[in-house]
Amino acid sequence: MARPGLTARRIVDTARTVADEDGLEAVTLRRLADELGTGAASLYRHIDNRADLLTLLAADFIEGYxxxxxxxxxxxxxxxxxxxxxxxxxxxxxxxxxxxxxxxxxxxxxxxxxxxxxxxxxxxxxxxxxxxxxxxxxxxxxxxxxxxxxxxxxxxxxxxxxxxxxxxxxxxxxxxxxxx
Amino acid sequence: MARPGLTARRIVDTARTVADEDGLEAVTLRRLADELGTGAASLYRHIDNRADLLTLLAADFIEGYxxxxxxxxxxxxxxxxxxxxxxxxxxxxxxxxxxxxxxxxxxxxxxxxxxxxxxxxxxxxxxxxxxxxxxxxxxxxxxxxxxxxxxxxxxxxxxxxxxxxxxxxxxxxxxxxxxx
Known part of the structure; x- marks a missing residue:
């Protein structure tokens, strides 16, 4: 209940943290689900696959140029x-x-x-x-x-x-x- | 009997051909053994591991600069x-x-x-x-x-x-x- 909702923002922030810490290979749906304390099914409501995840990450990176x-x-x-x-x-x-x-x-x-x-x-x-x-x-x-x-x-x-x-x-x- | 002997030259030539055709990931000991029609054991008499193989390939590449x-x-x-x-x-x-x-x-x-x-x-x-x-x-x-x-x-x-x-x-x- 107190857990914040799963948003694209939270997903991409977590993806960036994982990439910064462990590199791009570590950015997988499984790892993200683990980090966010959520199930893969919840994650799939926001993103279809790993390519989607990397595109989100890239879009976020580009915003920070x-x-x-x-x-x-x-x-x-x-x-x-x-x-x-x-x-x-x-x-x-x-x-x-x-x-x-x-x-x-x-x-x-x-x-x-x-x-x-x-x-x-x-x-x-x-x-x-x-x-x-x-x-x-x-x-x-x-x-x-x-x-x-x-x-x-x-x-x-x-x-x-x-x-x-x-x-x-x-x-x-x-x-x-x-x-x- | 008629098969040419396994030499470092043959190994590196084959490694280069595989890399040119299928990329660096394809350059593995297993693939090289297949291409050379030899067993892994014979190959191991010339090279210890994949890193060795890539070093041979790099040395050969550098010679061609x-x-x-x-x-x-x-x-x-x-x-x-x-x-x-x-x-x-x-x-x-x-x-x-x-x-x-x-x-x-x-x-x-x-x-x-x-x-x-x-x-x-x-x-x-x-x-x-x-x-x-x-x-x-x-x-x-x-x-x-x-x-x-x-x-x-x-x-x-x-x-x-x-x-x-x-x-x-x-x-x-x-x-x-x-x-x-």
Whole structure:
């Protein structure tokens, strides 16, 4: 009686906690039912299957994307700050890179952050075509760094504290204006 | 009697064929024994476990890395060509990106290609520190593009034919010289 009702909100909050603690593989209907102290039947009234659950989780993740206003920064630095904030957000939820890269869902909710990113890139003087190439490439850079457990620097030096992402994003954005 | 002997060469060639056809998950000792028409016991005389098998496969993959000579290209274009060749090689063996990113092995054999890549980047005028940052970032870009099944351009345009990699590598290398 005192137990709070089973809502989509509670389900997705629990899914995120499980993913943060034990990774994406742990996010199953059985585990969620256990965590929520409910039966699978009750859960099935809200979600059909695991793919549904991951889509809910992805939609929730996307809602939390940072939108960094340009402020008084140079257009280049404003764009870099936006991507650094996105990189940090992905790092805070390590499972998210796997979920994004799996490509299993298309969520219209991502449009706000995508548009913001592309606008910031266009503000650096890039044509729309170049801003879009840069946008896609920055995503690959972000996901590659997030997904790569291989110490690509192991044959040489270790990466500097905090990684190379901000530096690489800055270089890519600076170079995007000049190359053919 | 006429059956060729079981050699490490035959095992790794078969492992690569299985990976190319059915992905990395299909590369198991059981499948290899089936493909080679041999018993698990014979296989165990060459390899201890699946991790061994994947290390063999990775070592073989690394041996095949392209080393593109600079030739008469500009230093920038020479570096870009090297990375485009590596991108293509990874694309020809789609399982390789997962294997590299898993970070489960460290192979000294990769040193030749790593050194070549860093030297080409230094030849563009980058300091060693910047060349190393650029090297790691180009790896992330490559792996991110290879691992990302998500249509990051789906909210906007589709990527141009052949993808953005060469363009992004060129932009990153050009920008690497100018940013702080």
């Amino acid at each position: 940072p939108l960094v206003p340009a402020g008084r920064r140079s257009p280049q630095e404003a764009a870099v700050r936006q991507w650094v904030a996105m990189r940090r957000y992905v790092a805070e939820h390590p499972w998210s890179a796997t979920l994004i890269a799996s490509g299993g869902f298309h969520l219209e909710d991502a449009r706000a952050v995508a548009d913001h990113c592309v606008e910031l890139l266009e503000a650096t003087g890039l044509s729309r075509t170049r801003a879009l190439r840069c946008y896609r490439s920055l995503w690959h850079l972000l996901l590659g760094e997030a997904l790569n457990a291989h110490a690509v620097g192991h044959l040489h030096d270790a990466p500097p504290e905090g990684g190379d992402f901000a530096w690489a994003a800055r270089a890519l954005i600076a170079g995007a204006a000049s190359v053919r | 392209p080393l593109v000579p600079a030739g008469r290209r500009s230093p920038q274009e020479a570096a870009v060509r090297q990375w485009v060749a590596m991108r293509r090689y990874v694309a020809e063996h789609p399982w390789s990106a997962t294997l590299i990113a898993s970070g489960g092995f460290h192979l000294e054999d990769a040193r030749a290609v790593a050194d070549h890549c860093v030297e080409l980047l230094e030849a563009t005028g980058l300091s060693r520190t910047r060349a190393l940052r650029c090297y790691r970032s180009l790896w992330h870009l490559l792996l991110g593009e290879a691992l990302n099944a998500h249509a990051v351009g789906h909210l906007h345009d589709a990527p141009p034919e052949g993808g953005d990699f060469a363009w992004a590598a060129r932009a990153l290398i050009a920008g690497a010289a100018s940013v702080r």
